[in-house]
Amino acid sequence: MRKPTMDDVARRAGVSRALVSMALRGSDRVSDASRAAVLAAAHELDYRPNLSARHLASKQTGTLGVLINDLHNPYFPAVADGIKAAADRTGYRLLLNSAFLDDGDERRALEAFVDHNVDGIVLTGPRVASGAIEAIGRMTPVVVVSRPMRSKVVDTINNDDRLGATLATGHLLELGHQHICHIDGGRGAGAAQRRAGYEATMRAAGLEPFVVTSAFTEASGAAAAAKALRADRPLTAIFAGNDLSALGALDIIDAAGLGVPDDVSLVGYDNTFIAALRHIGLTTVEQGRERLGELAVEALIERIDGRRSEARHEVIEPTLVVRRTTAPPKQSSRRSVG
Amino acid sequence: MRKPTMDDVARRAGVSRALVSMALRGSDRVSDASRAAVLAAAHELDYRPNLSARHLASKQTGTLGVLINDLHNPYFPAVADGIKAAADRTGYRLLLNSAFLDDGDERRALEAFVDHNVDGIVLTGPRVASGAIEAIGRMTPVVVVSRPMRSKVVDTINNDDRLGATLATGHLLELGHQHICHIDGGRGAGAAQRRAGYEATMRAAGLEPFVVTSAFTEASGAAAAAKALRADRPLTAIFAGNDLSALGALDIIDAAGLGVPDDVSLVGYDNTFIAALRHIGLTTVEQGRERLGELAVEALIERIDGRRSEARHEVIEPTLVVRRTTAPPKQSSRRSVG
DNA sequence: TGCTTCTGTTGAAGCGCTTCAATCATTGTG
DNA sequence: CACAATGATTGAAGCGCTTCAACAGAAGCA
Numbered sequence: 001m002r003k004p005t006m007d008d009v010a011r012r013a014g015v016s017r018a019l020v021s022m023a024l025r026g027s028d029r030v031s032d033a034s035r036a037a038v039l040a041a042a043h044e045l046d047y048r049p050n051l052s053a054r055h056l057a058s059k060q061t062g063t064l065g066v067l068i069n070d071l072h073n074p075y076f077p078a079v080a081d082g083i084k085a086a087a088d089r090t091g092y093r094l095l096l097n098s099a100f101l102d103d104g105d106e107r108r109a110l111e112a113f114v115d116h117n118v119d120g121i122v123l124t125g126p127r128v129a130s131g132a133i134e135a136i137g138r139m140t141p142v143v144v145v146s147r148p149m150r151s152k153v154v155d156t157i158n159n160d161d162r163l164g165a166t167l168a169t170g171h172l173l174e175l176g177h178q179h180i181c182h183i184d185g186g187r188g189a190g191a192a193q194r195r196a197g198y199e200a201t202m203r204a205a206g207l208e209p210f211v212v213t214s215a216f217t218e219a220s221g222a223a224a225a226a227k228a229l230r231a232d233r234p235l236t237a238i239f240a241g242n243d244l245s246a247l248g249a250l251d252i253i254d255a256a257g258l259g260v261p262d263d264v265s266l267v268g269y270d271n272t273f274i275a276a277l278r279h280i281g282l283t284t285v286e287q288g289r290e291r292l293g294e295l296a297v298e299a300l301i302e303r304i305d306g307r308r309s310e311a312r313h314e315v316i317e318p319t320l321v322v323r324r325t326t327a328p329p330k331q332s333s334r335r336s337v338g
Numbered sequence: 339m340r341k342p343t344m345d346d347v348a349r350r351a352g353v354s355r356a357l358v359s360m361a362l363r364g365s366d367r368v369s370d371a372s373r374a375a376v377l378a379a380a381h382e383l384d385y386r387p388n389l390s391a392r393h394l395a396s397k398q399t400g401t402l403g404v405l406i407n408d409l410h411n412p413y414f415p416a417v418a419d420g421i422k423a424a425a426d427r428t429g430y431r432l433l434l435n436s437a438f439l440d441d442g443d444e445r446r447a448l449e450a451f452v453d454h455n456v457d458g459i460v461l462t463g464p465r466v467a468s469g470a471i472e473a474i475g476r477m478t479p480v481v482v483v484s485r486p487m488r489s490k491v492v493d494t495i496n497n498d499d500r501l502g503a504t505l506a507t508g509h510l511l512e513l514g515h516q517h518i519c520h521i522d523g524g525r526g527a528g529a530a531q532r533r534a535g536y537e538a539t540m541r542a543a544g545l546e547p548f549v550v551t552s553a554f555t556e557a558s559g560a561a562a563a564a565k566a567l568r569a570d571r572p573l574t575a576i577f578a579g580n581d582l583s584a585l586g587a588l589d590i591i592d593a594a595g596l597g598v599p600d601d602v603s604l605v606g607y608d609n610t611f612i613a614a615l616r617h618i619g620l621t622t623v624e625q626g627r628e629r630l631g632e633l634a635v636e637a638l639i640e641r642i643d644g645r646r647s648e649a650r651h652e653v654i655e656p657t658l659v660v661r662r663t664t665a666p667p668k669q670s671s672r673r674s675v676g
Numbered sequence: 677t678g679c680t681t682c683t684g685t686t687g688a689a690g691c692g693c694t695t696c697a698a699t700c701a702t703t704g705t706g
Numbered sequence: 707c708a709c710a711a712t713g714a715t716t717g718a719a720g721c722g723c724t725t726c727a728a729c730a731g732a733a734g735c736a
Contacts, residue, residue, distance in 0.1 A: 005721095016687075017722090022725095025724090029684065030685090048452065049453070049722085050455070050723070051453045051454055051723095052454075052722080053390075053723040054724075055390040056692065057722080057723040058724055058725085061390075071406075071418055072415045077410045084436075096433075097432070098434065114386065117389070247615055251617040273410065277556060278589040279588050279589040279592065343691095344692065356717075356718095357714085359693065367713075367714065369713085372714080372715080387693075388691085391691070394691090394692080396721085
């Protein structure tokens with residue numbers, strides 16, 4: 001049983017194919033009677049338009065390509081939720097893709113989007129060189145989320161990492177901590193800004209920053225924490241570059257026989273669902289990931305509709321989420337461990 | 339600057355469009371000279387075939403639809419990895435989609451696959467009624483992963499939940515536990531089989547099963563654990579239906595002032611990355627999720643290529659992953675808590 | 677009544693590709 | 707050397723849809 005085509009609908013409704021096309025797309029040049037007839041016929045036949053044919057004829061797909069960099073990273077689902085919500089509101093379909101393992105994947109995923117002729121592309125936390133992104137941005141509207149980059153051709157949406165770091169550090173300062181170490185994110189997206197926020201806040205409080213270089217992974221967070229504890233400096237609090245590295249630090253602190261937050265306070269970044277697990281209860285910074293995703297889609301559609309052509313770089317305010325890993329330092333806290 | 343089309347390539351290579359089409363698809367009726375000329379021309383023009391057009395003409399998309407049920411669930415990435423690997427090997431593209439929040443999403447995602455005319459569909463842990471799945475399965479090859487269902491039209495790939503539960507329970511028995519409670523997964527996928535495996539193993543050891551009903555979430559795991567601890571029965575070990583509910587249980591055990599594994603041993607299921615976090619170190623059961631994904635794609639392609647038409651239901655062997663949440667019971671362990 | 681103006685509707689062209697019957701060029705065979 | 711068989715190439719049809727110029731009929735105006 002062949003799938004019904006637009007001709008079948010036209011025949012059944014007793015009108016021309018052209019009119020069916022217009023009626024289905026809600027053109028206002030169609031009489032109410034015809035429209036009703038077409039809709040009825042389409043419904044009776046359970047007609048589903050052939051997207052490929054539509055795309056081929058119209059040059060539009062009504063589809064947005066979304067690259068979720070690394071499905072394994074618990075940071076992304078919330079961003080995807082925001083993207084989904086905004087796409088639903090505006091009637092766009094989503095074509096998801098993930099880079100999985102290597103960077104070649106990412107490049108191939110981008111090509112796939114181009115091949116599928118998506119109307120626009122959202123890149124979340126892409127690792128690929130910005131040159132490659134801009135090359136695509138010149139052909140198709142592109143917006144980059146969670147990776148600060150200054151570009152004249154693609155839009156970006158980010159949280160204010162510097163402010164987030166300031167909130168985290170400020171929270172620890174307010175609790176009375178003075179010996180705050182920052183486990184940074186190395187060359188990760190936003191890591192530099194977070195470090196800068198931390199350092200500025202410390203200096204403003206008249207304290208000397210204490211940064212241990214790391215990356216946004218659990219293992220590197222653990223290594224960095226070990227290094228920090230071994231260092232010849234007092235330490236009562238750690239602000240980790242993201243939740244994952246905070247988790248690594250948490251384990252090392254435990255292993256050193258210290259309590260969180262009794263001996264050491266700990267703050268993460270991203271507010272992934274792991275931070276929210278009751279067993280963890282990590283104080284952290286929420287970027288406003290859903291909002292990030294929504295803004296991305298909105299920016300994209302502005303471009304698609306031709307309402308804007310210059311690049312826009314949006315920054316949203318993160319918020320602090322206080323849980324159970326932060327507390328005032330112990331009275332006897334001027335101590336060095338190691 | 340217009341995108342180059344096949345005609346452009348044909349002109350440049352000095353052959354007909356038909357020949358370009360055949361050369362590009364690797365037909366063996368093309369002479370080496372022509373093929374080389376076509377390939378060179380395509381490369382020089384940076385030609386990318388228009389998928390919509392190709393599909394419209396050929397009725398094939400070379401694309402598999404993959405529904406990842408709930409991007410938030412850490413169970414799925416590994417399955418997706420396997421799917422990805424197998425698809426790469428066989429040259430198929432992937433069209434990801436996720437159900438995000440509600441069940442309507444899931445239905446719409448399926449429709450999107452049909453509209454996009456994917457060649458086959460992989461459903462991981464779908465919640466939608468099996469009738470709806472079979473309806474689609476009659477039009478397009480469908481394979482369902484991580485949801486046991488007997489069907490004459492769609493294939494299924496699952497781990498042996500019953501065996502997995504037997505491994506988990508057996509591990510606890512071997513350690514010397516006798517008072518083992520099972521926090522089950524309610525109506526979740528595979529929950530019934532896991533419960534059955536647990537019960538059978540207990541009975542075989544001459545012990546009375548102790549099941550507390552729950553669901554596959556952290557919160558319900560916590561509630562169930564609280565109930566189990568309150569019960570008027572001794573308890574030295576808990577086998578939770580999945581990692582998430584185990585995490586909930588972990589928190590409650592902690593809160594009750596009991597140690598894991600000193601006072602209570604704990605086993606999960608799924609081996610999500612959370613279980614592997616050093617700070618958690620949960621003993622759990624690995625389903626072989628990547629393999630699950632690979633098998634799914636292989637089954638799908640068998641159908642697409644027309645090599646098979648009857649439904650196949652494959653089951654793979656799970657393995658136990660022992661970490662730090664299980665240990666022999668304390669000598670003085672015949673005790674009831676609460 | 678004759679003319680213009682709308683409003684709805686249609687036929688036909690065309691999107692970029694695949695496919696297949698038909699054609700042309702070679703080579704092999706008796 | 708004629709003819710069949712094989713191999714390489716092409717023209718044309720067609721996939722299911724959109725779009726647009728052209729048209730028919732109803733309504734408005736003088």
